Amino acid sequence: MVGSGQLRLLAGTLCAYERDGLAYELQQALVYVDDLLVVGNSMKGINCLKSLLDKEFNIKDLGELRYFLGMEVARAAQGINICQRKYALNLIKDTIFLGAKPYSNPMDSNAKLYEKCGTVFKGPSKYSRIVGRLIHLTHTRPDIVYSVSHLSQFLANPTNLHYQVALRIVKYLKNEPGKGLFYPSQNNTKVKGFSDFDFDWGSDLDTRRSITGLCFSLVTPSFHGRVRDKKQSQGPQQKQNIAL
Template identity: 45%
Template sequence: MDVHNAFLHGELDEEVYMIPPPGYCIKGETRADHSLFTLTTPTSLTLILVYVDDILVAGNDLSQVTFFKSVISTHFKTKDLGPLKYFLRLEVARSPSGIFLNQQKYALDILADSGQLGSRPAPFPMEQNLKLNDTDGDPLPDPAPYRRLVGRLIYLTITRPDIVFAVNILSQFMHAPQIPHMTAATRVLHYLKSAPGQGIFFPSSNDIHVRAYTDSDWASCPTTQRSTTGFFITLGSSPISWRTKKQTTVACSSTEAEYRAMAVTTCELVWLQQLFHDLGIPHKISMTLYCDNQPPSTLLKI
């Protein structure tokens, strides 16, 4: 659904709370995500996801979904866009076998705006053992195109976990991009050219066992000597969360870097547990965390 009278640049004369004031409680708001609301009855569950003036409604009872649409339309001028196909540049394709998410149009727009539609595809997004820093190469005469490109690639990682590591490296040079950085970003575009419609598939028949895989790259940053954390979480056979991020402190050993990566991944698993609880999904099986390390045993149950 789309709300027509959302004035994003209107002048406000009244007091506005960016966070709920003390003592104020929003009924139905989930603890895991403040933009997600739930309506639970003994026989149905309705989910409402709100992003500015765009609303996504889902549920296991069509009558409850229809009732919500009728109620909200009495308070706001809304437009019912029908079954979900396109939402915030995410393309959704549904079939009896499952749901497929991708950002093909968004990826093609990036290639077109960058003039790389006719480029030769690359087999991987970044050269192996490439170490980018702040001192190699000449600065770009205009850093705006680089910053715009990396910002758009960051949003593309919503459905493309295969470019997360490369985009994480490129985003560290937004303040002063140089020619080698732009060359590496162009390599990512060449990789996207090989499969712009690649995305994520959620099969209709799947188990709800959560498995997390985490690893760290010790002292991988040549400038700060800080390590990099990476994790990948699946629900059954479907990926649901992933991240690559530079650690906030310098690890004195590879073991310390591994433990810090496991701690960050555990925080994400705890958040997922809360999200499952808010959605009314029972998850009685312990979440499994795998760490790429040898001594000691690296299998944990959460």
């Protein structure tokens, strides 16, 4: 395949390229075990890549992408919505009572967490498992990124207070488990940057360092809670799966 001059393996991503004057076509395939996710800026190039992959590996084309690694994708004329509703509901079910009262924010703004606060938590693996699942959820939930990142600093020696904050984030998810990212079909391609830092200097009580955050985006998605509620069912498959 590489010898055909159409494909290149780059940093674990399979790329296909074709030169047509000054216009370039780029296709990429994200590989996870036996699942492939193909994206690109040309349907002609995508179909060519799928044909080459099918010739080599005998793949099965599942059509447009709807579910991949816990992420649910809904398409509409207005744009594409990506969320992790099913993943969030499973996390809530496995962690807290479904009847627990939800919180309006992921973390108390006045809370000051540090390494030695509270008493030693007797189930560190349980704490690590919850934080790990929350980290995966941050792909589509930027509203919990700071809180989850803060809790991940205490994975080595968690305390009961760290665990309570982790449960609070899960209870916060109960408000809108289907909240996610919406990428509109009509969008201005502009580079936007944001920065934030603590004005009290040294808000980290363990290291006395200040916290600074930077974020840059080329196409800015909106963050909202509307999502298509659609059950997904898949049976056992013998061939490799591919979704566009």
